[in-house]
Amino acid sequence: MAMASPVLRRWTPTPSPTTPLNVASSIGGEHETGRGVFLTWRDVSVTAVDEKGRHKLILDQITGCARPGQVLALMGASGSGKTTLLDTLSGRLGVDMNGTGDILINGRRKRLSYGTSAYVTQENTLMTTLTVREAIHYSAQLQLPGSMLLAKKLARADRAIREMGLGAVASSRIGGRVCKGISGGERKRVSICMELLASPGLLFLDEPTSGLDSAAAYHVMAHIARLARTTGTTVVAAVHQPSTEVFDLFNGLCLLANGRMVYFGPTPEAAELSNEDLNSIISISTNEDLVDEYNYLTASSSSG
Numbered sequence: 655m656a657m658a659s660p661v662l663r664r665w666t667p668t669p670s671p672t673t674p675l676n677v678a679s680s681i682g683g684e685h686e687t688g689r690g691v692f693l694t695w696r697d698v699s700v701t702a703v704d705e706k707g708r709h710k711l712i713l714d715q716i717t718g719c720a721r722p723g724q725v726l727a728l729m730g731a732s733g734s735g736k737t738t739l740l741d742t743l744s745g746r747l748g749v750d751m752n753g754t755g756d757i758l759i760n761g762r763r764k765r766l767s768y769g770t771s772a773y774v775t776q777e778n779t780l781m782t783t784l785t786v787r788e789a790i791h792y793s794a795q796l797q798l799p800g801s802m803l804l805a806k807k808l809a810r811a812d813r814a815i816r817e818m819g820l821g822a823v824a825s826s827r828i829g830g831r832v833c834k835g836i837s838g839g840e841r842k843r844v845s846i847c848m849e850l851l852a853s854p855g856l857l858f859l860d861e862p863t864s865g866l867d868s869a870a871a872y873h874v875m876a877h878i879a880r881l882a883r884t885t886g887t888t889v890v891a892a893v894h895q896p897s898t899e900v901f902d903l904f905n906g907l908c909l910l911a912n913g914r915m916v917y918f919g920p921t922p923e924a925a926e927l928s929n930e931d932l933n934s935i936i937s938i939s940t941n942e943d944l945v946d947e948y949n950y951l952t953a954s955s956s957s958g
């Protein structure tokens with residue numbers, strides 16, 4: 655695999671592991687709760703080891719950050735390393751994988767714990783016979799701490815239902831293959847809703863729009879983007895081939911190709927890039943503009 659891009663080596667504003675970032679001041683009162691966290695990662699490499707002890711490089715020195723109130727999209731062709739990066743950042747790397755590099759949460763090296771982060775996988779495992787409200791209330795009772803009053807758990811569940819725009823279908827049966835229930839997009843939102851119960855500051859989503867038509871995909875991502883904006887939640891989502899409308903909902907883009915990062919920066923600029931530009935980014939990775947964009951995006955996370 656090719657060497658890491660010089661963009662990565664010139665990544666300057668590193669939050670010190672001993673200096674926590676001031677999330678509240680950075681989100682400037684724009685959000686209701688400011689529950690999001692700064693997640694930064696530097697020189698993250700991952701190697702898979704097979705049963706014969708052979709090593710395969712899956713991620714090659716990936717550097718980036720995700721900010722409160724924003725949605726960072728991880729994009730790239732199938733096999734480029736999106737899920738592996740998501741797993742690495744969320745601390746879910748399999749035992750057959752070795753990861754190196756720094757991952758900082760609010761400027762500190764610490765493990766993600768319950769309530770700090772949530773991960774929504776591609777699979778929907780929902781109880782088909784329950785209504786949306788029943789399933790989410792049930793999940794709240796099981797998930798939330800025993801010390802929390804039942805009324806508070808249910809209020810938390812109702813808030814999550816509202817945040818994911820599921821109010822209109824709260825009394826509908828989830829359903830499945832045999833008995834038709836809510837739509838595929840609504841099922842995705844129920845899965846996300848269940849992960850929101852603990853009010854995580856950081857939400858990892860693996861292909862939240864897979865299997866959905868473009869309208870349903872937009873609906874799911876629009877709710878996620880609104881949630882990020884209004885609550886300050888930090889969202890990192892692996893997304894495959896989003897429509898233009900969905901792409902416009904993202905704040906930042908981390909573009910991977912064969913385990914290497916070929917673009918990191920705000921989406922408006924990325925949307926301007928043609929295939930030719932992207933190819934030149936891959937081949938001329940000393941692009942000064944990218945360095946500037948990267949520094950711009952990371953500067954605020956080190957200023958707190």
Ligand SMILES: Nc1ncnc2c1ncn2[C@@H]1O[C@H](COP(=O)(O)OP(=O)(O)OP(=O)(O)O)[C@@H](O)[C@H]1O
Nearest residue numbers: 702710712731732733734735736737738739750894
């Ligand atoms: N445990 C493993 N052992 C060996 N190779 C692996 C392992 N896990 C993933 N890989 C390889 O690493 C590469 C990246 O996989 P990953 O699932 O992260 O890609 P992806 O971009 O999420 O793909 P997709 O969009 O198809 O889900 C692929 O080539 C995959 O085959």
